[in-house]
Amino acid sequence: MEANFFDRVYQIVKQIPPGKVTSYGAIAKALGAARSARMVGWAMNAAHNLEDVPAHRVVNRKGLLTGKHHFDGTNLMQQLLESEGITVVDNQIVDFEKHFWQPDISEL
DNA sequence: AAGGTGACCGGCC
């Protein structure tokens, strides 16, 4: 198994339960590289191509759907989140902290 | 091999 940085991110994101969201920083921190949040975003860029990785559940720390532009449409990401019970207004998740899910690397 | 790039974060104004 190639335990690459990307794969690590994928494993974390795949563990995000429905109706929950997390931030890049949280994932980066779980990986032990809190300052490498940018890398997480990079990983997502490739990850969003994979159906196994619910990239739509990953947003920045403000709860903004910054990466929505990388999805097929413009409101696709929002639709997916709303479909899971998450309210999204103006590309921002309402009660972000309430829906926030902290990655648990111990599960790996 | 080196440089540019990127869906960010935290700190400061």
Add this chain to the structure above:
DNA sequence: TGGCCGGCCACCT
């Protein structure tokens, strides 16, 4: 969550 700046790490050409 208004805006700007530096840092950090891996991927791509």
